[in-house]
Amino acid sequence: MRKRVIAWTAAVSLALCQIAVSQAPPVPLTLKDAETLALRNHPRVLEAQSNASEANQQVRETKSAYYPTLDADLTGSQGNRQARIGAGYLTASSLWNRFGQGLTLSQLITDSGRTPNLVASSGLHAQATQENYQATRYDVLLRVNQAYLDALRAEAVVRVAEETVKTRQVLSNQVTELANNKLRSQLDVSFADVNLSQAKLLLIRAQDAVKQAFAELTRAIGSGQTATYTLTDQGLPPSPPISPEPLIADAMNNRPELLSLQLERQSAQKFEQAETDLKYPTVDLAAVGGFIPFINQQNAPRLIPKEYEGVAVNVNIPIFNGHLFSARRQAAEYRELASEQRLRNVEQQVARDVRVAWASASTAYQRIDVTAQLLKQANLGLNLAQGRYNLGLSSIVELSQAQLNLTQAQIENLSAKYDYESQYAALQYAIGLLR
Numbered sequence: 446m447r448k449r450v451i452a453w454t455a456a457v458s459l460a461l462c463q464i465a466v467s468q469a470p471p472v473p474l475t476l477k478d479a480e481t482l483a484l485r486n487h488p489r490v491l492e493a494q495s496n497a498s499e500a501n502q503q504v505r506e507t508k509s510a511y512y513p514t515l516d517a518d519l520t521g522s523q524g525n526r527q528a529r530i531g532a533g534y535l536t537a538s539s540l541w542n543r544f545g546q547g548l549t550l551s552q553l554i555t556d557s558g559r560t561p562n563l564v565a566s567s568g569l570h571a572q573a574t575q576e577n578y579q580a581t582r583y584d585v586l587l588r589v590n591q592a593y594l595d596a597l598r599a600e601a602v603v604r605v606a607e608e609t610v611k612t613r614q615v616l617s618n619q620v621t622e623l624a625n626n627k628l629r630s631q632l633d634v635s636f637a638d639v640n641l642s643q644a645k646l647l648l649i650r651a652q653d654a655v656k657q658a659f660a661e662l663t664r665a666i667g668s669g670q671t672a673t674y675t676l677t678d679q680g681l682p683p684s685p686p687i688s689p690e691p692l693i694a695d696a697m698n699n700r701p702e703l704l705s706l707q708l709e710r711q712s713a714q715k716f717e718q719a720e721t722d723l724k725y726p727t728v729d730l731a732a733v734g735g736f737i738p739f740i741n742q743q744n745a746p747r748l749i750p751k752e753y754e755g756v757a758v759n760v761n762i763p764i765f766n767g768h769l770f771s772a773r774r775q776a777a778e779y780r781e782l783a784s785e786q787r788l789r790n791v792e793q794q795v796a797r798d799v800r801v802a803w804a805s806a807s808t809a810y811q812r813i814d815v816t817a818q819l820l821k822q823a824n825l826g827l828n829l830a831q832g833r834y835n836l837g838l839s840s841i842v843e844l845s846q847a848q849l850n851l852t853q854a855q856i857e858n859l860s861a862k863y864d865y866e867s868q869y870a871a872l873q874y875a876i877g878l879l880r
Contacts, residue, residue, distance in 0.1 A: 514551050
C-alpha cells in the first residue's frame with residue numbers, strides 16, 4: 446500500500462510538472478538575444494575559448510627558458526671511510542657522512558637563437574588558436590541565424606495552414622448545407638471534405654515542424670532546457686551584389702579560418718628555424734652555494750669547510766647524435782610545406798564557398814518577386830473559381846485546385862522570404878562578415 450501511494454504521488458507530481466512546463470508563457474527572443482545566448486552558453490564556443498587560453502599558457506611555458514631556475518637542495522649521505530664509487534659513471538666522488546643544504550641556480554645564456562624562434566612559433570600558434578576561436582563563434586552564429594529563420598518560417602506556415610483549415614471548413618459547411626437542400630451533389634461534399642482533411646494534415650505537419658524548429662533553435666543557442674519563444678520577424682536584407690569576385694577578396698581578408706592557417710604556417714616556419722638551430726652550440730651558467738651544518742670529519746677524506754659555493758659556464762657543441770637533429774629539421778620542414786598546402790586548399794574552398802553562397806543568395810532573391818507574382822495570380826484565380834462555382838459554371842474540382850494553388854503559393858512566398866534571409870546570412874558568413 447505504501448509503495449502504491451509513493452508511485453501515485455510521483456505520477457501526480459510528474460503530471461503537475463508537465464502541466465506547469467506546458468503552461469509556461471513563451472519567452473520573447475530576438476535574433477540578437479539568441480546570438481548573445483549562443484556565444485555565452487554554447488559548448489563549442491566555450492571549448493574553443495579554453496583551447497585559446499591553453500595556447501596562451503604554452504607561450505608562457507616556452508618563454509620560461511629566458512629566466513633562471515632556482516632549486517633548493519637538502520642532502521644527507523652516509524659512507525664508509527675513504528670509500529669511492531667504483532661502478533656506473535666515471536667519477537671520483539667521495540663517500541662520507543654529512544648533511545647539507547643549499548641552492549642551485551642555472552641560466553641559459555644563449556642557444557644560438559633556438560629559444561627566440563620557439564617563442565615566436567608558440568606565439569603565432571596562440572594567435573592561430575584565437576582565430577579558430579573566432580571561427581567557432583561565427584559557425585555558431587550561422588547556426589543560430591538559420592535555426593531562428595527556420596523557426597520563423599515554420600510558424601508562418603502554421604498560420605497559413607490554420608487559415609487554410611478555416612477557409613476550407615467554411616466551404617465544407619456551405620457545400621454540406623447546399624447538398625442538404627438538394628442544390629449540390631454529395632460528390633461536392635466529398636471533395637470539400639477531402640480538401641478539409643488535407644488542410645488539417647498540412648496543419649499537423651506544420652505544427653510538428655514548429656516543434657522541430659524550436660528544438661533546433663534551443664540546441665543552436667546552447668541550451669539544454671526545452672522552451673518556447675516569441676520570435677521577432679526580421680527585415681529583408683539588401684540584395685546581393687552583381688558579382689562574387691569582390692566578395693572573394695573580402696573573404697580572403699576576413700575569414701578567421703584563413704587567418705588561422707596563415708598564422709600556423711608562420712608558426713611552422715619559426716619552428717623549422719628553431720629545429721635548424723639545434724646544430725649550433727648552447728651556453729649555460731650554473732651556480733651552487735650553501736652550508737653543511739653536520740660533517741663527520743673523521744669519516745671525511747680531508748678537512749671540509751662548512752660553507753661552499755661555485756659557479757661554472759658550460760658550452761655544449763653538438764658533433765654527432767645519429768642524425769637526430771637533421772631528422773628533426775627535415776620533419777619540421779615537411780610540416781611547414783604541409784601547412785602551406787593546407788592554407789592553399791582552404792583558400793580554394795573559401796573561394797568556392799563564396800561563389801556558391803552568392804549564387805544561392807541571388808537565386809533566392811529572384812524567387813521573392815516570382816513567388817509574390819505567383820501569390821497574386823493564385824488569389825485572383827481563387828476569386829474567379831469561387832465566383833464561377835457560386836454561379837454553377839464550374840465544378841468543385843476547379844475550386845479545389847484553386848484553393849490548393851493558393852495554399853502552395855502562400856507557402857512558396859513565405860519560404861522565398863526566409864530562404865533569402867538564410868542564404869544572405871550564409872553569404873555574410875562566407876565572406877567573414879557575420880558578426
